[in-house]
Amino acid sequence: MNHASPHTAQHGAHHVSEHDAGDQAEILDLDAEVLAEHIASVIAWLPIETSPRSIVDLGCGTGAGTLALLKHFPEAELTAVDSSAAHLHRLREKAAAAGVAAAGAAGRVHLVQADLDATAWPELGTPELVWASASMHHMADPDRTLQQVHGLLAPGGLFAVVELAGFPRFLPEGAPEDAPGLEERCHAALEHHHAEHVPHRGADWGTKLTEAGFTVEGERTITVSIGPTHTKAVGRYALSSLRRMRGSAASALTAEDLTALDQLLDGDSPHSILHRGDLRVRTERTVWAARRT
Template identity: 50%
Template sequence: MPHDHMAEMLDLDADVLHDFHRDVINWAGSLAPDRPRIVDLGAGSGTGTLALARHLPDARVTALDKDEDLLEHLRERAVAAGVADRVRTVRADLDLAWPDLGAPADLVWASASMHHLADPARTLAEVRTALRAGGFLVIVELDSFPRFLPDPAGAALEDRFHAELARMRHEHGMHMGEDWGVRLTAAGFEVKGERRFDIELRPPLPPRAARYAQVSLQRVRHGLADRLSSDDVAALDALATTVGDRDDLVVRATRSVWIGRRP
């Protein structure tokens, strides 16, 4: 998927799932001391970085990502949000040697990034080192793409491509479905919270939900074009042109959050 579409999808996720993001940011913010130093791992388009910077007006946030195009998008958003003076971007591949982050962090935020890592145990050890004693790590993970289609044919199509996505993630060694509480304990963290969010939005949906569905389905089509049947690819192509006009869409998603504290 082109970088601009990836950034748009991440931005739309934050917009459409606003209540979920607000609740988790409030939770994370409650863990931070005055004038906190925050690190956002795999910051992407900057949803977490900017939300934390706005929520904690005395915070300084360092956003790490290996994609320079997404970091540029983040910097532009930080300027527009009026928080650029408190946001620093660092290009870094978290599977390689970490950059020097300066003073220890009070809070590390990792949203939808841990499952991408080649060696989560190594990354958790790096996070533990980067945190001050008593600092917190917030892990936010998703189980899969959201579901949007309520009609029987659409739901069946989603079942097929979700199954194929699961097979592809397994082949690529992605860490979806991990119990991050167990991982945190093994890495020497104290698990201080765990919560599952079952999200279901029904019509009338937020204004940008149709575009969120369209971009998400386009990403599926782009990623699975050589793995789905020609009929399913054609169905996804047709949806890409019609889903924006539908008034029956739903948004169903599951997100889980774990809080770890460095002793």
């Protein structure tokens, strides 16, 4: 859906520094691995009668949506757009491993490095489906972006906007033992940070899509609840998510909370989140299906 919702590690975040991109690539890959079933269910829900031959993935990240879309629509070719060279390099590797190589005449994936905040976009064809997972809220001017997508789509084409309800939650209530409620306090601090720095998070995308000329044909909120479980992927996903949160939340946490958080993030500590067998993945994502009529 992503991730990555999660994540200014957001699963499809469309512009980050290359230093951040490496960290973000890991969280996006883990989001894709852990939530693959849910990404597939979102795609299957879309009101599509005729399988698209041309798809654009805006803010593709490392390709969670890209590869899921290509699997669901085996006749389609897809143009994946992101501003991060590191993300696109990772997607190229994953596409090759999945047998949909991102290069050459036989490739079904075409990679485009571009800043989606630019007034003029590169040539992206005339897709029947545009997918934007956790990327729209990062746009400097999302209303302009929606109008650009409207002009890009083929008549009758569909725009799928997927947005996440923030970072997932992993710890049970009362954890960690030395700082109960720590995860909720981290989320509260992160929400405050996002309110200042990511103003379009939580926007009313249904209204914005209608104002841009689309007909919203469906809206669906998917509640994800996995676990409790102890798999390496979920443990790494929790570690990467909390590590990512720390950077934005640290200034609002007490010294005691920071100490407890750093113990969770220390892979060598007996208190590390990697060693917990009671982790759950709890998150929500909402999808809007909007038609260019």
